[in-house]
Amino acid sequence: MGIIVQKFGGTSVGSAERILHVADRVIQEMENGNQVVVVVSAMGKSTDQLVELANQITSKPSKREMDMLLATGEQVTISLLTMALQNKGYDAISFTGWQAGIETEEQHSNARITNINPAKIKAELDKGRIVVVAGFQGASSAGQITTLGRGGSDTTAVAIAASLNADKCDIYTDVTGVFTTDPRVVKEARKLEAISYDEMLELANLGAGVLHPRAVEFAKNYQIPLEVRSSMEDERGTIVEEETSMEQNLVVKGIAFEDQVTKVSVLGLPNELTTLSTIFTTLANHNLNVDIIIQSTTNDKKISISFSIKTSDLDDTLKILEQHKSSLGYEHIEYETGLAKVSIVGSGMVSNPGVAANMFEVLAEQGIDVKMVSTSEIKVSTVISGEQMVTAVEALHSSFELSKEPLNV
């Protein structure tokens, strides 16, 4: 008998009917002889409705009160799912974040979990009960209700799995697994049988959106195997674990991409040790996230820095740079909107030199100009024209043969 943690997202619990369906998935795992903990998100659009209600009161709600408001969303789902399980004849009990022993920093709207005390969950599991826990929320040691920010329910599920030393954590979502690239864009996209934590982290960070990076980090740190699978269809999903025995012959595992990228160049900066830290600290202080950074030296006295940002952050970025023009000491600013980022990811790259060169070759064959490059041990990211994004992804997907089933060795 093992311990399984299952997580169901907002779409999966979006209506009473879907909650009853989720109950069946939970019961199935119970009937397989496992102890089951279920982590759920707020129902479908209920979080949006709560946000809308707050907006009717004030355009600037305090983060503490927003957490208080949003935390009700998951509390509704846990009670309904528990009722559904009980109605089907199974013993079940619901816990809010604080009741489940999920302790966080007192940092509203984006708290990190500091500790999980699984005693209450364990006691209920040992009574033969299914335990249903509210995702996305916890409480500080002073008893303040907090929320975990985007992807918080994934993090809750993995953290509980770690604290219980669970055998597996299943992330049920509205797709059937992790794909080589977005199947809505590239119809040859193939579902992967397995992927490593590091590869998943790169894909998650690159905007593949299936799993939240914080949840993947947590799973990697505590070595909890994850399975990303569909709550609607009963088929195997994608296993995320340390070393993948399957699919190991693939050098490139997946292609991530996102548009609405802008390249900003700050020209004629003083060539000093503190220039880089000053400029990016200034932006970070205003919550502006910078992605790829490139530095070029023009001469001994002057350097230029280019970086990519989300286009939605452009106005704020330009304003901040303008405000700090004298302290930063640059000459002028250029920017280019309408760009996209396309990345290839695969842990096999470390031992396969030339993968980046292959990528550039494929892009060049398509007449695609690479405007920025960034590499890590397991990924290569390029910034290109947004209009050429889909062409690039399709060409790379085909060239690296990602739609081909791997040999099972």
Place this chain on the structure above:
Amino acid sequence: MGIIVQKFGGTSVGSAERILHVADRVIQEMENGNQVVVVVSAMGKSTDQLVELANQITSKPSKREMDMLLATGEQVTISLLTMALQNKGYDAISFTGWQAGIETEEQHSNARITNINPAKIKAELDKGRIVVVAGFQGASSAGQITTLGRGGSDTTAVAIAASLNADKCDIYTDVTGVFTTDPRVVKEARKLEAISYDEMLELANLGAGVLHPRAVEFAKNYQIPLEVRSSMEDERGTIVEEETSMEQNLVVKGIAFEDQVTKVSVLGLPNELTTLSTIFTTLANHNLNVDIIIQSTTNDKKISISFSIKTSDLDDTLKILEQHKSSLGYEHIEYETGLAKVSIVGSGMVSNPGVAANMFEVLAEQGIDVKMVSTSEIKVSTVISGEQMVTAVEALHSSFELSKEPLNV
């Protein structure tokens, strides 16, 4: 500087607009130089919506999970009201029932408050903050979320007022105070300036519906003056306190009434010491509330018992009596539906004999047959035909001169 507890019901906080209006009422009390604690109910119809959601899952939700579900209603209101206060420039903080230190029995759906630890509320008041507390809910010492049943938010407000030794507890509602009778039925009904706890308790129990009896009991035990007043209009309400200096020249203070009453007679019961307890314990065990009870002895061996119930409980009552026919040992059952209960209440009755006789006289003048009577020191209740209810109330209201302003002495 005093401590004021204000309670706003579901209608008063039914929309974002109304919550902003409530915030103004709270701020007004703050600006009067008081420390203010606000207790709120769930927004308008939101409790009904949550119940409907549960009904889509199961017709028999467990009470624990129902409490978990319903407790989200007030949590939404406290966060929104706190945002509204903050947005208007006032420092405020919200607390759920458990955060506010409201400890209850572990009795779901109808828990009694066992203890209030006001330390957290006090600490926030002393920081100059307005404290907004979720009504209707608490937590057991084991950390289970409970709800207090009907009128629970009134009870929360009064209990907090008692624990803080508050100067006053204002119950804001959708009427402007306590009336001599229901102004929707008798247009001469007059708002009372003051009423005693005991009179209010009788009126509350008799279905006047303005204040919950449990809240009035709590206020009486801890001698907290209440004021029932309108959240919409800025006028004085009705004071509820131990001894009323105003309106003391009135013998009868108010008239309560309700229809949908049924009289059930159980005939030919054995004349034994345990007969009464057996029959009413049997009904109580099935959650059937009996109101007026009349016992008549037919002869040494046989007695008959009549009692009044809500007509909605008739089917269940007849079923239970039928099931227990052999153990109860009665001969047969008669019942009469379509009845109403009309009661006069006033603490002056104790020292004014003949008030009951006056009442019967008035009813007789109207040709109204009295089918059952029940009296206490401060009230007389009669069961009459439902069709004659309004006539009876109007005649009594006029005869006891309830629409006349009292002399202020």
